Amino acid sequence: MRGTWANWLGAGYAAVIYGFIFLPVAVLVLFSFQDGRFPIPPFNGPSLKWYQAVLADSSLTDALVNSLLVALISSAAACLLGFLSAYGLARYKLPAAGFQRALIIAPFTVSYLIIGLGLLIMFNTFGVSRSLFTVGVGHVVINTPLCFAIIYSQFGDHQVNIERAARDLGASDLQIMTLVTAPMLLPAITAGFFLSFTFSWDEFIIAFLLSRFDVTLPVEIWSLLRSGLNPKTNAVGSIVFLFSVFILVVLELTVFRKHKAQ
Amino acid sequence: MTAEVTIDRITHRFGGFVALNDVNLTIGAGEFAVLLGPSGCGKTTLLSMIGGFLNPSEGRILIGGNDVTHLPPSARPTTTMFQDYALFPHMSLLDNVGFGLRMRGMSRPQRNARAEGLLELVGLPDAGSRKPHELSGGQRQRVALARALAVEPDVLLLDEPLGALDLKLRRQMQDELKAIQRRVGTTFIHVTHDQEEAMAIADVIIVMNGGEVQHAGVPEEIYLRPNNHFTAAFMGEANFIRGDVLQVSSKSVDIQTALGVHRFAVSVLNGAAIGTGQTVEICFRPEHVRLGANAGKSCDFGQVVVTDVAFFGTHHRCLLQLEATGDQKITAHLPQTLDLKDQSKLRLLVKPSDAIVLPLNGSSK
Numbered sequence: 001m002r003g004t005w006a007n008w009l010g011a012g013y014a015a016v017i018y019g020f021i022f023l024p025v026a027v028l029v030l031f032s033f034q035d036g037r038f039p040i041p042p043f044n045g046p047s048l049k050w051y052q053a054v055l056a057d058s059s060l061t062d063a064l065v066n067s068l069l070v071a072l073i074s075s076a077a078a079c080l081l082g083f084l085s086a087y088g089l090a091r092y093k094l095p096a097a098g099f100q101r102a103l104i105i106a107p108f109t110v111s112y113l114i115i116g117l118g119l120l121i122m123f124n125t126f127g128v129s130r131s132l133f134t135v136g137v138g139h140v141v142i143n144t145p146l147c148f149a150i151i152y153s154q155f156g157d158h159q160v161n162i163e164r165a166a167r168d169l170g171a172s173d174l175q176i177m178t179l180v181t182a183p184m185l186l187p188a189i190t191a192g193f194f195l196s197f198t199f200s201w202d203e204f205i206i207a208f209l210l211s212r213f214d215v216t217l218p219v220e221i222w223s224l225l226r227s228g229l230n231p232k233t234n235a236v237g238s239i240v241f242l243f244s245v246f247i248l249v250v251l252e253l254t255v256f257r258k259h260k261a262q
Numbered sequence: 263m264t265a266e267v268t269i270d271r272i273t274h275r276f277g278g279f280v281a282l283n284d285v286n287l288t289i290g291a292g293e294f295a296v297l298l299g300p301s302g303c304g305k306t307t308l309l310s311m312i313g314g315f316l317n318p319s320e321g322r323i324l325i326g327g328n329d330v331t332h333l334p335p336s337a338r339p340t341t342t343m344f345q346d347y348a349l350f351p352h353m354s355l356l357d358n359v360g361f362g363l364r365m366r367g368m369s370r371p372q373r374n375a376r377a378e379g380l381l382e383l384v385g386l387p388d389a390g391s392r393k394p395h396e397l398s399g400g401q402r403q404r405v406a407l408a409r410a411l412a413v414e415p416d417v418l419l420l421d422e423p424l425g426a427l428d429l430k431l432r433r434q435m436q437d438e439l440k441a442i443q444r445r446v447g448t449t450f451i452h453v454t455h456d457q458e459e460a461m462a463i464a465d466v467i468i469v470m471n472g473g474e475v476q477h478a479g480v481p482e483e484i485y486l487r488p489n490n491h492f493t494a495a496f497m498g499e500a501n502f503i504r505g506d507v508l509q510v511s512s513k514s515v516d517i518q519t520a521l522g523v524h525r526f527a528v529s530v531l532n533g534a535a536i537g538t539g540q541t542v543e544i545c546f547r548p549e550h551v552r553l554g555a556n557a558g559k560s561c562d563f564g565q566v567v568v569t570d571v572a573f574f575g576t577h578h579r580c581l582l583q584l585e586a587t588g589d590q591k592i593t594a595h596l597p598q599t600l601d602l603k604d605q606s607k608l609r610l611l612v613k614p615s616d617a618i619v620l621p622l623n624g625s626s627k
Binding site: 158161162164165166167168169170171175180183184186 | 313314315334335336340341342344345346348349350351352353361362365366409413
């Protein structure tokens, strides 16, 4: 009897936790199908008309494309920089290696607001006008530490002999890196890329501070919100959420699943 | 595709530790040489130096007469087969074996053809499209061998390649390694701490200890005529009886031991310079021990008591206690048909020509 009670209690606790995390999202998604002008109860519908409105709104679709571009390019750059720094720190004896590693990780612990402000001031000083490029730079700054940490953790001594073997067979440093090391670390690199992608995809503060005419989707949603609540914001929010879920599922199926198999 | 390797006065220090001390060695072209010794003896350090992964503190390495001491691994006519095989996990076997050829700019069809040939040579035909993680340890080993041989090195370096295999597979791979070496003719330098493996595959064995070469020679010589205590003790079991030289003539040497005076032909000295009064050791292998009542022409070391017997299939391994000295144990391999009913008249007998006499604490290089 007692065991059953404990099970019920555990299940209840889990339900409350998951509810706490996902109820807001569930409400958001639910009222994106609202057949009316306000995303508040009672729920009438379902209707897809707000999704239609989103797709008809060129400023939203433009922002969506902008977000995709920024996320793709900044994640690729963050992965490349993260991989190179991890390679350097893992394979060479560098002066003050521990300190250098801490320096690379440091942006992790600084709030996005501070990073955004710092970049804003710097770009102003050097006369760089705000654009999608500056947003991308900001996202590279926040995602490089993440990529570095993921990739660096997968460097091990067991790969050293494999790289030695490649060198022994005549490969140059660059060939070793591109033909041997990077492919061996592909799972970690892919994980870094997709996580960076999701972080860049829904990042707001830096994108808000560093963009001007062309904006990313979170910034566009924010300006939409200023004109009041509207099921259209729910619809676009749901699209963003769905996309993140999609990426996570892809990540789980490709990278983590494969990792477990090996 | 083979070359002589010369180690010329190589010394190497790791901080204050002397890993190799003035090593001189020549390994002939096409030989299967085995560097043998306990862990920490410097054998792997020496192999890394021949391969170019480590620069010696002093001395030179010559391959085929060319000084390669300061060349990187890729510029040397050597390839290394690593202990953990170090296969490229993301590549097919064909790509693994063809990697060195790819680095040399060979086209894909050509290198695939070569790789297939090599996989066949090592006994893995039609496995080219598989990945390393699908293979067993012994199969990975073969792929590593094929990969190292693909670039036709003059010298192949093998770093304890059989260490991770079980006994039966190890014996089988020893035979195959040797057969492949005969076929390709490449100089093989193989590192191991297993003296049976060394004797099974080597043309020459180089016994190392404490960063120095103790004895280099063919397996029979290393085993039957070791020239120092370490080599004698490391190459299987050996018994040592201490004594002093009474007199040396051009033909024979008389040695005074606690077990009587024994005369040997000077050939047992193995060329070592020994003078009257010098302390020496008489050394003999367990299989050279005979128990009996009549000495005949054998050296008689007095009465013994058998304290322990174990059956090893091919022989009985016995521990004997000498009555005269008491505390010293002698190991003997006695026949399968051993009968120990009457122990009262057993005497420890060794043919003088089976024994060797070693200077004490001296490596008579």
